[in-house]
Amino acid sequence: MSNEAYAGTVRLTVAQATIRFLSNQYSERDGVERRLIAGAFGIFGHGNVAGIGQALLQNEIARAEGEGEMPYIMPRNEQGQVHAAAAFAKTTDRLQTWMCTASIGPGSLNMVTGAALATTNRLPVLLLPSDQFATRVPDPVLQQLEDPTSLDVSVNDAFRPVSRFFDRINRPEQLIPSLLAAMRVLTDPAETGAVTIAMPQDVQAEAFDWPVELFRKRVWHVRRPVPEPAALERAVALIRAAKRPLIIAGGGTIYSGAGQELRDLAAATGIPVADTQAGKGAISFDDPCAVGGVGSTGCAAANHLADRADLVIGVGTRYSDFTTASKTQFKNPEVRFVNINVAPFDAAKESAEMVVADAREALAALAGALEGHRVDEAYSTEIAAQREAWLEATERCYHLGHGPLPAQTEVFGALNELMGPEDVVINAAGSMPGDLQALWQARTPVQYHVEYAFSCMGYEIPAAMGVKLARPEAEVVSIVGDGTYQMLPMELATVVQEGIKVIYVLLQNHGFASIGSLSESRGSQRFGTTYRQRGEGSHLADEERIAGVDIAANARSWGLEVLEARTIEEFREAYRAAAASERATMIHIETDLYGPNPPGSSWWDVPVSGVSELESTRRAYEDYVRDRAPQRHYL
Numbered sequence: 001m002s003n004e005a006y007a008g009t010v011r012l013t014v015a016q017a018t019i020r021f022l023s024n025q026y027s028e029r030d031g032v033e034r035r036l037i038a039g040a041f042g043i044f045g046h047g048n049v050a051g052i053g054q055a056l057l058q059n060e061i062a063r064a065e066g067e068g069e070m071p072y073i074m075p076r077n078e079q080g081q082v083h084a085a086a087a088f089a090k091t092t093d094r095l096q097t098w099m100c101t102a103s104i105g106p107g108s109l110n111m112v113t114g115a116a117l118a119t120t121n122r123l124p125v126l127l128l129p130s131d132q133f134a135t136r137v138p139d140p141v142l143q144q145l146e147d148p149t150s151l152d153v154s155v156n157d158a159f160r161p162v163s164r165f166f167d168r169i170n171r172p173e174q175l176i177p178s179l180l181a182a183m184r185v186l187t188d189p190a191e192t193g194a195v196t197i198a199m200p201q202d203v204q205a206e207a208f209d210w211p212v213e214l215f216r217k218r219v220w221h222v223r224r225p226v227p228e229p230a231a232l233e234r235a236v237a238l239i240r241a242a243k244r245p246l247i248i249a250g251g252g253t254i255y256s257g258a259g260q261e262l263r264d265l266a267a268a269t270g271i272p273v274a275d276t277q278a279g280k281g282a283i284s285f286d287d288p289c290a291v292g293g294v295g296s297t298g299c300a301a302a303n304h305l306a307d308r309a310d311l312v313i314g315v316g317t318r319y320s321d322f323t324t325a326s327k328t329q330f331k332n333p334e335v336r337f338v339n340i341n342v343a344p345f346d347a348a349k350e351s352a353e354m355v356v357a358d359a360r361e362a363l364a365a366l367a368g369a370l371e372g373h374r375v376d377e378a379y380s381t382e383i384a385a386q387r388e389a390w391l392e393a394t395e396r397c398y399h400l401g402h403g404p405l406p407a408q409t410e411v412f413g414a415l416n417e418l419m420g421p422e423d424v425v426i427n428a429a430g431s432m433p434g435d436l437q438a439l440w441q442a443r444t445p446v447q448y449h450v451e452y453a454f455s456c457m458g459y460e461i462p463a464a465m466g467v468k469l470a471r472p473e474a475e476v477v478s479i480v481g482d483g484t485y486q487m488l489p490m491e492l493a494t495v496v497q498e499g500i501k502v503i504y505v506l507l508q509n510h511g512f513a514s515i516g517s518l519s520e521s522r523g524s525q526r527f528g529t530t531y532r533q534r535g536e537g538s539h540l541a542d543e544e545r546i547a548g549v550d551i552a553a554n555a556r557s558w559g560l561e562v563l564e565a566r567t568i569e570e571f572r573e574a575y576r577a578a579a580a581s582e583r584a585t586m587i588h589i590e591t592d593l594y595g596p597n598p599p600g601s602s603w604w605d606v607p608v609s610g611v612s613e614l615e616s617t618r619r620a621y622e623d624y625v626r627d628r629a630p631q632r633h634y635l
Contacts, residue, residue, distance in 0.1 A: 009209040014172050014199070015048075015055035017208070018128070020215050021179050023059070023068035027095045027187050029222040030257075036186065036220065037126060038088065038096045038469070039071035041081035045103025046142065047130030051204025052101045073498055076490035078102045080462035082114020082194075084491065085125045087459075087466030089118070090449065091424070093255045094192060095222065096470070099126040104201060105143025109155045116162040117454040119193030121278070122251070122318075122343075124186040127163075127196045129156050134170040134200040141201075156198040164193035170200060172208035187220040189255070189358070190343040224256070225342060227357035227365050234353050235313075235338045236369045242311035244332075244379060245271045246302075248294055248323065251278025252316015252341060254445045258360035262315065263287060265367045270375040271313070272383045274302035276323050277433060277452035279316065281442035291387055295323040296604040297434035301390035303601040305383065307331045312350070314339040316359045319349045320453065326605030328630045337634065350634040394439050397598050405592040408507050409435055410568050415477060415505070416441055418575050423475040424449050424467050428459040430481045431514035431597065432507070438598040446471070458488025464502040465495050475579055476502045483512045485551055489558065495584045496559035503578045504560070504586040506551055509593040516593065522608050523620030530593070552588045565589045603627050 012020065025036040044053040059070045075081040078100070085098040102108045108129030118125040132144045132154050140146050147153040160166045165185040167178040182195045227235075239245055253262055259282050266273050266289035273283045274294035283290045292299035294306050306312070306329050314337060317323060324330070337352035340362040347354040355362050398413025400406075412435060415425060421443040427433055428451040442448040449467060451459050464478035485506060495502060516529035531548045552562045561583045563574040571589050578585040608624040609617050 008212050010212055010215075011207055011209050013051070013055065013205050013207050014169065014175055015051040015204040016058060017175060017210050017214070018052070018179065019055040019059050019070050022099060022126075023070045024215055024217045025183055026217065026219045027222055028219045029095060029224070033219060034092070034096050035068070036096060036183065037070070037099050039073065040099045040101065041073055041075050041085060042101040043075060043078055043081065043103065043107060044101075045107050045130070047104030047107070047201040048101050048128075048199070048204060049103070051130070051199065051201060052128060054205075073494065075462070075494045077462075077488060078107050078110035079114045079458070080488055080491040080494075082111050082125055082127065083117065083456070083459045083462040084466035084469075086114065086118045086121065086123045087426070087449070087451075087463035088470045089123045089125060090121070090451075091446070091467045091470035093257065094122075094124055094189065097124045097126060097186065098466075099128060101128040102130065103143075104130040104132065104141070105145070105155060109158060112158050112162060113456065115159055115194035115196060117451065117456050117459065119162050119164055121451060121453040122192055124192040125194050126182065126186060127159070127194060129159065129196065129198050130204070131156050131168060131198045131200040133202045135202055154198070156196070159194070159196040159198070162194060163196040164191055165195045166198070167196075168198040168200070169203055172203065172206055176214060183218070183220055187222050189222060224358040224361050225356065226361045227340075227355045231353070231355045232362070232365055232369060235340075235355050236366065238311055238336060238338055238353060239269075239271075239313065239366070239370060240373055243376065244305070244309050245311040245313060245375065246305055246309040247271050247273045247313045247315060248276065248317050249273055249279035249282040249315050250276045250317025250323075253279050253282040253359050254316075256316065256342070256359040258315070258363050259283065259445050261360050261363035261367065265363050265370070268367055269370055269373055270380050270383075272305055274298070274306065276317050276320070277437050277450045280437065280440065280448040280450070281445040284443045285441035286443070288384070288387070291383065292390055293437035295329055296325045296602050297322060297437045298602055299390045299438045300393065300599065300601040301386035303329065304386055310334055310336065312337050314341070314350075314352065315363065316341055318346045318453075321605065322452065324350075325602040326628075327632060327634065328603050328628070330634065331630055335634065393599065394441070397439055400596070402592065402596065405590055406568050406571075407596055408432065408509075408591045409439060409596070409598065411505065411507060411571060411589060411591065412436060412439060412479075414568055414572050414575065415479075418572065418579075419447070419475060419477060421447060422473070423447060423477065424471060426450070426460050426463050426467060426476065426478040428452065428463070429455045429457040429484055429514075430512065431517065432479055432481065434514070435597055446474070457484045460484060461488055461504070462491040462494075464504065465491055465498075465500055468500050468502050477505060478502060479505045479507065482506065482508045482510065482548070482551055486549060489554070492555065492558035492560060492584075500584060501582055502584050503575070504555070504584075506555070506586055506588045508551060508588060508590045510548055511593050517595070517597075518606060521620065522606055522624070523612070523614060523617035525616055552586070555586045555588070559584075561585045563587050605631065
């Protein structure tokens with residue numbers, strides 16, 4: 001289109017201009033363009049139904065020239081819609097996302113948890129919460145929070161600490177720089193996260209003469225910064241000097257598409273590769289250099305190597321406390337760190353030698369600079385032995401033959417064997433992420449989708465929708481505990497409404513298995529972690545459990561097909577039936593609340609009461625003091 005075509009103005013409301021602008025934004029990486037905002041989730045109320053809602057309606061009915069399609073899905077819960085958008089962004093390696101809009105007050109505030117999840121995980125989502133009147137004429141309006149110290153404060157200010165970019169549009173002219181800044185953050189691999197543009201309800205509907213230039217197609221190029229030569233040289237020197245180096249692959253390895261470069265570097269040098277929750281699958285589990293998950297919920301192979309590593313090479317990891325085992329995992333007093341990360345904030349962690357660069361570019365450069373270098377044969381032999389021992393341990397956990405109720409590890413084993421390399425398993429909270437990180441044998445970067453940065457209960461159900469929208473050709477399997485299910489089941493209705501075929505695996509154990517086990521280990525006797533009727537006396541005296549929610553019946557009421565299994569063989573049959581079906585399906589199976597879980601090989605810092613009248617707590621405190629002894633800052 002010629003430059004003349006962009007001359008002049010067009011009269012639109014702020015909301016209409018927003019949708020037209022967003023429909024023409026694209027991301028580009030490695031020569032591939034994608035619609036940046038793939039669609040819109042929206043729950044409407046008085047704050048946005050006549051603004052953003054009207055603009056989406058107008059877009060569907062009669063798109064104006066130059067305005068692209070903005071597909072719309074009506075979800076059931078504001079938090080759930082943000083989780084779906086975040087899962088979509090994660091599945092597309094952060095190159096696409098969805099926008100989410102909600103009404104003023106409680107509707108918009110419900111999105112704050114989803115915003116925090118997105119920002120913690122470094123995932124781009126675009127949030128358009130409605131706000132109070134900018135004119136303040138009908139002040140205070142329905143659902144407005146009144147702050148006597150400032151008339152400019154609304155509940156949307158709660159988004160500020162959990163967003164990577166926040167703005168409020170009080171005049172139409174402010175929209176132009178705000179939208180451009182929002183797109184910059186959404187496509188910045190180092191700074192991305194939740195982007196929040198608060199929209200006062202009167203401003204959304206206000207008409208304005210917009211420059212047509214605003215609505216032209218814009219392509220936002222996702223950068224791949226290369227490593228600084230001097231930084232690369234310092235990193236290479238440390239790697240060549242190391243006797244027991246260990247690579248930790250984080251989520252940035254997958255987002256940058258650096259899997260092949262990681263495998264090539266490991267094959268050439270023999271350096272073992274451990275993974276975080278977000279990095280699992282960057283290297284296939286059957287690669288000779290793959291040693292599995294590292295840290296608090298990692299496996300013995302990776303953790304035993306991490307204990308003695310003299311150099312840790314972090315690739316795209318933010319070093320959460322689960323990765324470092326609360327600063328106890330790397331026990332070698334001489335351990336050093338080299339961190340490859342596109343974000344300087346993460347690259348500087350653990351007093352590391354920083355390589356601020358795209359993971360793919362940095363790994364390729366390292367491979368070239370390390371040509372001819374390889375770890376000692378004795379170290380390679382040790383790596384192979386550790387791998388083999390953990391593969392055998394995994395096989396035992398997957399086929400326990402536990403009874404009368406199966407262990408959840410047996411369900412995971414069946415899924416791991418039944419699912420294809422391009423299918424996707426989803427989880428986020430409870431005891432399951434720990435078992436999965438230790439045991440799951442991922443063959444590809446797309447197969448393992450566990451949100452463990454914010455570890456938000458309820459994420460799994462809407463996330464399945466977001467993943468399936470991004471990968472319609474894959475079998476998408478979301479593993480949900482009964483506790484998680486009761487947190488946020490509402491998007492099951494959306495999944496059915498939209499005809500989205502996903503499989504939910506519901507593990508029913510009548511309580512909170514993860515926190516129950518943690519409570520017991522910290523001397524608190526699983527208090528408040530099983531469903532029971534409150535009677536007279538203490539909680540522990542109430543032995544009678546209540547039946548609780550009939551989740552199978554509840555899922556049927558949402559419109560899902562439900563298959564119930566009692567044994568692992570019945571579960572396998574149910575999975576095959578669900579995979580063959582075209583409907584969203586839940587497989588319901590009861591598992592043992594008490595495990596058993598994979599053998600532990602690390603630690604996590606959860607403080608224990610320093611003084612107590614309970615003997616169980618006193619014993620736990622003694623263990624806590626002993627176990628935290630190796631804890632230190634890696635200076």
